[in-house]
Amino acid sequence: MWSTWCKSVIASVLVVAASVQVQAKESVAAPDQLSATTETVALSKLPREAQSTHRLILDGGPFPYDKDGSVFGNRERLLPAKARGYYREYTVRTPGARNRGARRLVCGGKPPTNPDVCYYTSDHYSSFKRVEH
Structure with missing residues (x-):
């Protein structure tokens, strides 16, 4: 039971971390776009x-x-x-x-x-x- 709970928590943390990383990459404008803004x-x-x-x-x-x-x-x-x-x-x-x-x-x-x-x-x-x- 403890092992299943730990695996579940670790999986949840990894999913959240991946989501945050993708959002961070999407929020940074490409260098070519910067001059236009x-x-x-x-x-x-x-x-x-x-x-x-x-x-x-x-x-x-x-x-x-x-x-x-x-x-x-x-x-x-x-x-x-x-x-x-x-x-x-x-x-x-x-x-x-x-x-x-x-x-x-x-x-x-x-x-x-x-x-x-x-x-x-x-x-x-x-x-x-x-x-x-």
Whole structure:
């Protein structure tokens, strides 16, 4: 009797776990779909600091932070999937912040001074807006 009960409980747990895994996979959008659902914002509507950072990107620097221009790994998978090294991140100064703050521009393309696309985040990669020039 104990063996039958244990088998029943284990089977139920496995069914629930498989169901949760399938639901989780279905709730994540495919990378190609992400670009279609990303909100856009005009460069002129971004904070002045973001516009200044964008100009620095086009000019090739110099950048105020050592991490500026480093490869952005897209670990959050919120941006369209691209080969490693496609995206680079740049700090957007946050007035009053004692560190780099949460604001960034993430741009993709080669050369970095002529990006194919840029995204703005004000919440340290939790969300992005595609920047329209």
